[in-house]
Amino acid sequence: MKYIDEFRDGKIARKIATRIAYEVEDERMYRFMEFCGGHTHAIARYGITDLLPASVKMIHGPGCPVCVLPIGRIDQAIRLAMQENVMLCTYGDVMRVPASDGLSLLRARSQGADIRMVYSATDALELARQYPNREVVFLAIGFETTTPPTALIIRQAVTESLGNFSVLCNHVLTPSAITHILQSPVAGNSSSASIDGFVGPAHVSIVIGYRPYETFAREYRKPVVIAGFEPLDVMQSILMLVKQVNEQRYEVENEFTRAVDRDGNTAAQSVMNDVFRLRESFEWRGLGNVTHSALQVRNRYRTFDAEQRFSLTFNTVPDHRQCDCGAILRGVKQPTDCRLFARVCTPENPMGSCMVSSEGACAAHYSYGRFRDIAVVAEEA
Amino acid sequence: MCLAIPALVVSVTDKEKAIVDLDGVRKQISTTLTPEAGVGDYVIVHVGYAIGMLDPDEAQQTLQLFGELVAMSESAR
Numbered sequence: 001m002k003y004i005d006e007f008r009d010g011k012i013a014r015k016i017a018t019r020i021a022y023e024v025e026d027e028r029m030y031r032f033m034e035f036c037g038g039h040t041h042a043i044a045r046y047g048i049t050d051l052l053p054a055s056v057k058m059i060h061g062p063g064c065p066v067c068v069l070p071i072g073r074i075d076q077a078i079r080l081a082m083q084e085n086v087m088l089c090t091y092g093d094v095m096r097v098p099a100s101d102g103l104s105l106l107r108a109r110s111q112g113a114d115i116r117m118v119y120s121a122t123d124a125l126e127l128a129r130q131y132p133n134r135e136v137v138f139l140a141i142g143f144e145t146t147t148p149p150t151a152l153i154i155r156q157a158v159t160e161s162l163g164n165f166s167v168l169c170n171h172v173l174t175p176s177a178i179t180h181i182l183q184s185p186v187a188g189n190s191s192s193a194s195i196d197g198f199v200g201p202a203h204v205s206i207v208i209g210y211r212p213y214e215t216f217a218r219e220y221r222k223p224v225v226i227a228g229f230e231p232l233d234v235m236q237s238i239l240m241l242v243k244q245v246n247e248q249r250y251e252v253e254n255e256f257t258r259a260v261d262r263d264g265n266t267a268a269q270s271v272m273n274d275v276f277r278l279r280e281s282f283e284w285r286g287l288g289n290v291t292h293s294a295l296q297v298r299n300r301y302r303t304f305d306a307e308q309r310f311s312l313t314f315n316t317v318p319d320h321r322q323c324d325c326g327a328i329l330r331g332v333k334q335p336t337d338c339r340l341f342a343r344v345c346t347p348e349n350p351m352g353s354c355m356v357s358s359e360g361a362c363a364a365h366y367s368y369g370r371f372r373d374i375a376v377v378a379e380e381a
Numbered sequence: 382m383c384l385a386i387p388a389l390v391v392s393v394t395d396k397e398k399a400i401v402d403l404d405g406v407r408k409q410i411s412t413t414l415t416p417e418a419g420v421g422d423y424v425i426v427h428v429g430y431a432i433g434m435l436d437p438d439e440a441q442q443t444l445q446l447f448g449e450l451v452a453m454s455e456s457a458r
Contacts, residue, residue, distance in 0.1 A: 120429030208431035
């Protein structure tokens with residue numbers, strides 16, 4: 001496909017790798033966090049780690065909306081879906097996230113709850129039109145990429161006076177999550193990873209632009225390179241980060257110029273701003289409560305806010321005791337550090353959220369990278 | 382989750398709606414967030430919405446940059 005295949009050329013990837021190897025300085029480590037699950041997936045799928053010198057280490061970030069959604073939020077959605085007359089619609093990625101009591105949305109459906117998988121937010125709206133006597137709720141999750149479509153369907157529901165439609169909003173914000181990681185105590189006490197720079201979000205930045213990253217690049221003295229999700233984009237951004245570190249620059253650079261500019265999509269920002277406001281605080285799996293890191297429906301649209309409409313409450317639920325998703329999401333642990341990884345926790349039967357979405361660090365490593373961990377031993381004749 | 386793909390706008394059907402071509406597959410999408418999108422443009426499609434435009438000149442420049450890099454590392458040998 002045009003604008004995809006050209007950015008997957010293995011020959012060029014190896015040339016960029018040669019350049020990276022040439023640029024890295026002796027006796028120093030380069031630790032970069034790719035914030036987005038899309039980058040984590042690309043790194044695993046295209047074997048980018050194998051192309052990098054040993055001194056460049058990629059740390060997986062929390063930019064996977066399914067992974068960071070805490071159990072309590074899935075429980076809340078299941079409780080709502082179990083109510084009589086409710087039809088809950090959501091994106092496919094959320095369906096298998098493990099919740100309390102051995103449930104997931106998929107298992108709740110098999111117990112009789114009416115839960116539907118949709119491709120687009122508009123599909124949920126269409127279901128509300130088709131079933132005027134049902135309470136149709138759209139469980140909305142995602143970062144800034146996915147938020148504008150949710151805002152648009154709420155406005156459309158207003159226009160059509162759809163009285164049976166509402167949104168259970170779990171949209172989260174990228175810049176506040178990155179700031180939170182940077183504010184966490186620095187490595188040494190193992191609660192957060194030491195990071196030399198960030199591969200910055202691709203599609204989130206189409207919406208918000210790269211301006212929001214400028215403050216923390218300067219304040220926390222960490223370079224950020226906005227990169228597309230194709231393997232050559234990732235390789236090029238790593239090269240740009242290595243150069244910034246060597247030259248002691250802490251700037252926001254943009255590798256993804258074909259789709260991202262400084263100001264982003266202002267039409268999308270204005271519709272988000274019209275429909276949503278900041279939550280005081282929101283619980284993230286792995287990061288805990290993060291101030292001003294998520295959105296909720298504004299009061300003027302409150303009849304379309306499922307939390308208010310059904311007087312829903314949120315209860316914090318601890319993760320599975322042996323699941324290391326939290327530490328993995330903070331970049332402190334690798335999937336293989338978790339005792340459950342590939343033993344009891346697999347994409348077919350995930351115990352933690354990082355194994356659910358293909359963008360999750362565990363699922364990406366399980367699908368593409370786990371055989372690298374096994375040493376090749378020559379058999380004696 | 383943030384998966385989005387570049388697609389070519391082949392026709393503008395309705396107000397704020399367009400048909401895009403995704404490697405031979407045609408699909409209706411919403412262009413509410415990219416009112417400037419017209420026939421022949423590439424848009425970035427996410428969950429049925431065009432969330433941004435793709436700039437062909439910038440794409441060309443990025444590819445050219447990769448090309449120069451290749452030439453540079455070859456001459457360094």
